[in-house]
Amino acid sequence: MGENKMMVWPTVTLLGFLVLTALVIAMGTRSTARYEAERAELASGSRPATAEPVGAATA
Secondary structure (H helix, E strand, O other), X not given: XXXXXXXXXXXXXXXXXXXXXXXXXXXXXXXXXHHHHHHHHHHHHHOOOOOOOOOOOOO
């Protein structure tokens, strides 16, 4: 019974670490997706809808 008690806290610590790591990854992924969507919206809103004419080079 004594050896089982010795394994409980390291196991709980490892599981807690893995859960917190997964939470941080999930929050970072969601935040990054939101940032990229906002950035794409800003980039597409500032560009003109049609291409601008380019002057021909003279030789």
